Amino acid sequence: TMIKENLGVKTILGVSNVSFGLPQRELINHTFFTSALRAGLDFGIINPSADTMMRAYDAHMVLAGLDDNAADYISKYSLQADTVKKVEVSDISLKEAIKKGLKEDSFNIAKNLLNEKMPLDIINDELIPALDDVGAGFEKGTVFLPQLMMSADSAARAFDALKEKMIALEDNTKEKQKIILATVKGDVHDIGKNIVKVLLENYGYYVYDLGKDVDYDVILDTIKKEKVTLVGLSALMTTTVDNMQKTIDLIRETNNQDVKIMVGGAVLTRDYAQKIGADKYCKDAMESVRYAKEVFGE
Structure with a gap:
């Protein structure tokens, strides 16, 4: 930290020397690596095949706010590896866009669907089943809180695309609960x-x-x-x-x-x-x- 603040230069560190001669070297190494990352280390020389080192790095990226929505972490450490895969809008349904947490794609797909379906049909066929699937996954532990929130936000964006037409078609005699x-x-x-x-x-x-x-x-x-x-x-x-x-x-x-x-x-x-x-x-x-x-x- 002192070097970066006073000299304004990037830092590189060979991590493993600190544990030379000690038992359980990997424990010392990954703890030291995490401390160095927190202090602002730019480049660490580590053994990429050491599982604890890579896990420490991946966790640091989440906690430091460098892994948006913990997307890379979730992709690597959950069974939902395809959740954060980048896809073309034309390749997926609205249901899949919501499940994958693609907010703007969800908006655009929902808007295009209005050319083919009524808003209520889109909600019943796409939005609600998507939320049901994500909710079921959350309960089973295969979907995690960031994904649940991203899916909910994506469904909200899809709903935004449907609102205008829904208002025009709204039956004012039927009140929402x-x-x-x-x-x-x-x-x-x-x-x-x-x-x-x-x-x-x-x-x-x-x-x-x-x-x-x-x-x-x-x-x-x-x-x-x-x-x-x-x-x-x-x-x-x-x-x-x-x-x-x-x-x-x-x-x-x-x-x-x-x-x-x-x-x-x-x-x-x-x-x-x-x-x-x-x-x-x-x-x-x-x-x-x-x-x-x-x-x-x-």
């Missing part, structure tokens, strides 16, 4: 909630996203004002799970017995969700979609 999402009072983590929101919207639900650190009254007022019958609550910190229970208790106490409540978050379990009075514990975003379908009889 409404869902409230909120991260409970005192909790400022909302990544999981945001993923759930994108998926629910792509499945055709109208989502009132109340944000994070949401006061009890805001949730209660929105339920009453918008006549919502499904609420999703999120909490990531153990210190805010009590606030989730208080929110549920207040919903029940204010004559909202017909309102269904689904909960999620890293600190929750199915048993604890049941204990605090939730109707459904959702271990991931796809579980929330399935429960919404169940609640609304779809």
